[in-house]
Amino acid sequence: MTAFDVSERRIWEGRAESYARTFARLCAHTVPALLDAAAVGSGTRLLDVGCGSGSVTVAAVGRGAVVRAVDAERGMAEATRRAAPGVEVRIGTLPQLPYPDGEFDAAVANFVLNHVGRPLDALVELRRITRPGGRVAVTIWQMPGGAGRELVGRAAEAAGLVRPEWLATVDEEHNFPRTAPGLAALLTAAGLRDVRSESLAWEHRTDPEEWWAGPAAGVAAIGQLVNSRGPEGVAAAKREYDVLSKEFASEGGDLVLPHLALLAQGRV
Structure with missing residues (x-):
């Protein structure tokens, strides 16, 4: 494990329920396009890697796919089991998954490569467990990102909060440009063929308090930043957030938050 992998495990441990109540709906937006990219349909043997709260698994089951799922965090695995009864869900961590070579027709990872310290090795593993001719499809957050995704970070910065020292970043030797060409090059380097990569843009509507x-519950790296100075820091960031969020407020009071993600696919 890299230092980034260790910090990611610390970030996400025990936060499955908080994630399901907050950011899961945002991440679910890309699910239909992700499954289309992997050509998931009736009878497709699919592995949902980093299954989280189960949005990909549930949608794939709805298409008639034969789905299995895996996540590094036990709480996430349990959430997927509850969301999709009857689906086999295992605990597993990239880049070493508990499946034989060529076990699946397709493998998908929705916003998972953002959370691994060796993204190329992770993609090589997805290729390994997918049969020849099968498909691998992934999404990640685009950088620079949409203005909506930057809102909470701006509030934390305005409150004077500083990234915790233990919160690691991906080692330079393992990192890659979080752009459509950068992600495509990573899939190609992993040995995938007929690679395509594109940007996805959408507006996420949500209640400001939701x-x-x-972040207030410590979800994701941004949650660790918001909580880096304890309750006092959280309160200070919240005051800044209440001001800045007005930039995105709709007439009905919801926030309309622009987001950008990348979707890439390739054949084994």
Whole structure:
């Protein structure tokens, strides 16, 4: 494990329920396009890698696919089991998954490569467990990102909060440009063929308090930043957030938050 992998395990441990209540709905937006990219339909043997709260698994089951799922966090695995009864869900961590070579027709990972310290090795593993001719499809957050995704970070910065020292970043030797060409090059380097990569843009509508609840509960790296100075720091960031979020407020009071993600696919 890299230092980034260790910090990611620390970030996400025990936060499955908070994630499901907050950011899960945002991440579910890309699910239909992800499954289309992997050509998931009736009878497709699919592995949902980093299954989280189960949005990909549930949608794939709805298409008639034969789905299995895996996640590094036990709480996430349990959430997927509850969401999709009867689906086999295992605990497993990239880049070493508990499946034989060529076990699946397709493998998908929705916003998972953002959370691994060796993204290329992770993609090589997805290729390994997918049969020849099968498909691998992934999504990640685009950088620079949409203005909506940057909202909470701006509030934390305005409150004077500083990234915790233990919160690692991906080692330079393992990192890659979080752009459509950068992600495509990574899939190609992993040995995938007929690679395509594109940017996805959408507006996420959410209640302001719901959007704040995730970071306040420590969800994701941004949640660790918001909580880096304890309750006092959280309160200071919340005051800044209440001001800045007005930029995205709709007439009905919901926030309309622009987001950008990348979707890439390739054949084994």
